Amino acid sequence: MATGGRRLGRWILLGLVALTVLSLLAGIVIGPVTIPVRDAFASLLGDETASTVHRVIVRQIRLPRVLLGLLVGSALAVSGVAMQGLFRNPLASPYVLGIASGASTGAALAILFAAGSTYLLPLGAFVGAAAAVAVVYGLARGRDRRTSIFTLILAGVAVGALFSAVTSFLIFLSSGGEKLSDVLFWIMGGLGRAGWPSVAILAPIVAVGIGGVVVLARDLNALSLGEEGAFHVGVNPDALYRWLLVLTTVLTAAAVAMAGTIGFIGLVIPHVMRLLVGPDHRRLIPVSALAGGCFLVWSDVAARTVLAPAELPVGVITAFLGAPFFLYLLKTRGARL
Amino acid sequence: MRIEVRNVSFAYDDRTPALRGVRLDVRSGESVALIGPNGSGKSTLLKVVSGVLRPDMGAVQIDETSVGELSARRRARSLAMVEQERPMGFDFTVREVVAMGRIPYRGRFAREARSDRRAVDRAMDLADIRELADRSIRAVSGGERQRVFLGMALAQEPDVLLLDEPTTHLDLRHQVGFMSIVRERACAGMTVLIAIHDLTLAAQATDRIALMSEGRIVVTGIAGDVLTASNVRSVFGVDAVVGAHPELGTTYVLPTLTRRAE
Numbered sequence: 121m122a123t124g125g126r127r128l129g130r131w132i133l134l135g136l137v138a139l140t141v142l143s144l145l146a147g148i149v150i151g152p153v154t155i156p157v158r159d160a161f162a163s164l165l166g167d168e169t170a171s172t173v174h175r176v177i178v179r180q181i182r183l184p185r186v187l188l189g190l191l192v193g194s195a196l197a198v199s200g201v202a203m204q205g206l207f208r209n210p211l212a213s214p215y216v217l218g219i220a221s222g223a224s225t226g227a228a229l230a231i232l233f234a235a236g237s238t239y240l241l242p243l244g245a246f247v248g249a250a251a252a253v254a255v256v257y258g259l260a261r262g263r264d265r266r267t268s269i270f271t272l273i274l275a276g277v278a279v280g281a282l283f284s285a286v287t288s289f290l291i292f293l294s295s296g297g298e299k300l301s302d303v304l305f306w307i308m309g310g311l312g313r314a315g316w317p318s319v320a321i322l323a324p325i326v327a328v329g330i331g332g333v334v335v336l337a338r339d340l341n342a343l344s345l346g347e348e349g350a351f352h353v354g355v356n357p358d359a360l361y362r363w364l365l366v367l368t369t370v371l372t373a374a375a376v377a378m379a380g381t382i383g384f385i386g387l388v389i390p391h392v393m394r395l396l397v398g399p400d401h402r403r404l405i406p407v408s409a410l411a412g413g414c415f416l417v418w419s420d421v422a423a424r425t426v427l428a429p430a431e432l433p434v435g436v437i438t439a440f441l442g443a444p445f446f447l448y449l450l451k452t453r454g455a456r457l
Numbered sequence: 458m459r460i461e462v463r464n465v466s467f468a469y470d471d472r473t474p475a476l477r478g479v480r481l482d483v484r485s486g487e488s489v490a491l492i493g494p495n496g497s498g499k500s501t502l503l504k505v506v507s508g509v510l511r512p513d514m515g516a517v518q519i520d521e522t523s524v525g526e527l528s529a530r531r532r533a534r535s536l537a538m539v540e541q542e543r544p545m546g547f548d549f550t551v552r553e554v555v556a557m558g559r560i561p562y563r564g565r566f567a568r569e570a571r572s573d574r575r576a577v578d579r580a581m582d583l584a585d586i587r588e589l590a591d592r593s594i595r596a597v598s599g600g601e602r603q604r605v606f607l608g609m610a611l612a613q614e615p616d617v618l619l620l621d622e623p624t625t626h627l628d629l630r631h632q633v634g635f636m637s638i639v640r641e642r643a644c645a646g647m648t649v650l651i652a653i654h655d656l657t658l659a660a661q662a663t664d665r666i667a668l669m670s671e672g673r674i675v676v677t678g679i680a681g682d683v684l685t686a687s688n689v690r691s692v693f694g695v696d697a698v699v700g701a702h703p704e705l706g707t708t709y710v711l712p713t714l715t716r717r718a719e
Contacts, residue, residue: 208546338565342557344546348509353560353613354533399547402566 129397129407136410140190143417147186148178150421152428155182185314188378189420190413191326192311193385195375197412198330199368200386201393201405205340206364207269210394214372214386217276217365221283222252223376228290228303241306242318242377248283249373255279257365267361269347309380309435311420318378329371330409336363337401344399382435384442385412391449458520458535458616458648459485465505465515475501477672478515483650485520485616488643489677490659491652493669494693499652502669503621506650507538519617533561537610539603541622545594551605552590555580558612577612584608584638600631607638618642620651624658636662656684656710661702668692680708 148160155163155178159170163178170178199214207216215221226248230241256279260272287307294300305312333340339360342350347357372386389412390404397403419437426432462481468474476498483489491499504510506517508524517524519535527535537558545554558580559573569577581587584604589597594605603623610618620639624632632655640662643649653659659666660680667677670692676683681701689697689710698711 208544210547335565338560338563341549341553342560344544344549345554345557346544348538348540349543351509352507352533352536352538352610353557354529355560356529394547398553399549400553 129403132396133403133407133410136407136414139414140410143414144186144190147189147417147421148182151177151182151424153177180316181314184316184319185311185420186417187319188314188322189311189417191319191322192375192379192382193389193412193414193416194409195322195326195329195371195412196382196386196416197389197393197408198333198405199372199375200412201390201401201408202333202336202340202364202368203386204390205343205401206361206368207273208344208346210391211387213383214368215280215381215383216273217256217369218252218280218283219249219369219372220376220381220383221280221287223249223373224287224303224307224381225283225290226251227306227377227380228287231302231306232290232294232299238317241313242321245306245377245380246373249376250369252279252283253365253369253373266358269361305433306380307435308433309382309438310423310431310433311379311416312431313378322374322378325370325374329367329374330405332363332367333371334402334405336360336367337405340364340401341399380433380435382416382438384438384446385415388442388446388449389415391446395449459483460506460617460648460650461518462502462506463515463518465502465512465517467501467505467510467512469501474672476505476512479672479674481667481674481677483648485648486646487665488640488647488649488651488663490663490666491650491669492654492656492659492666492683493675497669497692498672499669500621501672503538503619503650503652507536507619508532530561533613535615536617536619537613537615538619538621539606539610539623541625543606545602548593548595550590551586551592551594551597551608552577552581554594554605555584555586555608555612558609561613576614580608580612583611583642585634598631600627600634603627603631603635604638607635611642615647617648617650620649620653622652622654625654632658656689657708660684660708660710661705684708684710 145160149155149157155174159174160178162170163175196214203212203214203216204210223245226244227241230244234240256272256275259275260268262268291300291303339355342353342355343357343360350357390408393404393408393411397407419441420434423432423434423437460483462479465476465479466474467476479502491502493499501510505512506524511525524532556569556577559576563573581590584607586601586604586608589601589605594602597605624635627635636658639649639651643663649663651663665677666680666683668675668683668688675692676688684699686697686699689695696713698713700709702709
């Protein structure tokens with residue numbers, strides 16, 4: 121069993137590439153307005169045969185939205201892999217270090233006090249997320265300049281709680297109204313703010329971030345032997361921690377800044393992929409990136425269609441699908457997780 | 458490779474020094490057992506030798522180069538370590554774990570080269586874990602797992618093998634199996650430094666014994682000279698009968714339970 125899925129690794133990777141293409145197409149075709157597949161292709165390929173409405177929907181709304189979904193989903197999934205590898209614990213998620221809470225506070229500040237600016241919201245969220253991690257890392261770094269994994273987790277919980285309290289306080293101050301629902305909607309996460317600018321900003325960040333984690337894949341494998349185990353095969357655990365924290369913070373913060381705090385992708389996708397292809401990070405990272413992207417695109421399709429024309433926050437869908445599945449995994453393979 | 462521990466002192470915090478001016482020479486191809494009570498500094502000394510800890514004073518030299526000055530890769534090609542326990546967070550197979558011993562030889566993205574495959578296969582044969590290859594590291598027994606980590610260390614093709622109480626949690630059969638492999642490697646010319654609690658096994662498996670107490674090496678020498686009833690009493694506070702194995706002639710130590718005065 122331990123190796124059964126691994127021989128299939130290449131096929132799983134190919135299958136996920138195919139699924140990604142399919143998801144891209146499905147995300148474009150499915151929605152409140154159904155686009156005929158022929159029109160979708162025509163619009164994508166720059167052919168002018170589709171109706172203007174369809175062309176605009178495909179090029180200006182759906183395509184950037186699907187691409188944003190792929191980027192955000194893969195960023196969260198790869199951050200999840202990195203965090204679980206860093207903490208050597210399958211229960212870690214990209215949000216362990218208080219990123220989600222920090223981003224929420226930043227976003228709430230931007231929404232409540234700087235209305236109207238498109239760029240201030242993602243900027244505020246990014247700064248909030250980075251600030252939370254900086255505080256956590258600062259606390260976990262001992263006088264001997266070594267990082268304690270244990271303190272890192274505890275500080276993450278505490279700092280997260282602190283930022284959540286600030287966010288709650290801000291929400292309380294806002295005394296209801298449209299801004300309040302803006303904040304709550306943002307916190308629940310969604311791709312509604314997608315557009316070409318957000319795709320253009322996020323794409324290079326995600327590419328560099330995932331590329332960086334891929335470079336560290338071998339070191340992540342070694343880290344599963346513990347800090348000293350990794351050290352003895354020539355991996356410096358402190359440098360590895362530092363790089364992983366920087367990369368996951370940038371990946372997660374950028375994703376969250378564009379799409380809010382979407383939960384469960386970073387927790388569940390790495391698990392499922394580990395069950396499918398085994399724990400070797402050199403395989404796990406690419407398949408998780410693809411699977412995370414696909415999962416978010418399909419969740420977003422569901423969010424747009426379930427109560428159409430109203431749109432659900434996609435975080436509701438990912439949690440709705442992810443949580444029971446996670447519980448099922450815990451129940452059936454608990455000991456092996 | 459020759460290990461030279463020169464006057465090494467180390468303290469985890471300001472109050473209690475764990476090592477106080479330790480000197481030790483391990484010649485190339487020699488095997489030395491570190492014995493002594495809990496807290497006498499055996500593990501700390503191994504951590505300093507392996508480069509995990511930097512000494513506050515003094516230096517550890519491996520063939521004239523200070524351990525701290527070796528690049529991580531060179532260090533990992535020269536020194537391998539097996540600890541008492543190692544966490545294994547994920548479900549790697551035994552072979553995948555052993556193959557991690559090749560990390561210091563492989564590029565980040567390099568596929569397993571023929572030399573890597575050969576080294577891994579050989580290490581698995583040496584550590585007697587061939588038939589476990591496809592099992593999950595988390596599904597094998599504690600004794601097998603220690604052999605897997607020994608196999609991983611051997612896959613590093615190190616000149617020096619460091620072992621920190623590797624058999625402490627093992628049953629008798631696995632202790633003997635593990636130490637037999639260590640002795641084989643020592644006889645094959647690997648330099649071995651091992652911290653171990655079982656004095657009788659230490660005497661059988663190694664060339665020389667270094668007795669530690671309170672952060673110092675009290676005495677070093679061949680087992681017959683170091684493992685005396687008076688040394689055991691003064692360092693461990695235990696009465697013991699010491700003798701020579703009737704067949705092998707190696708020293709054995711039989712501790713005697715104490716009866717407390719009522």
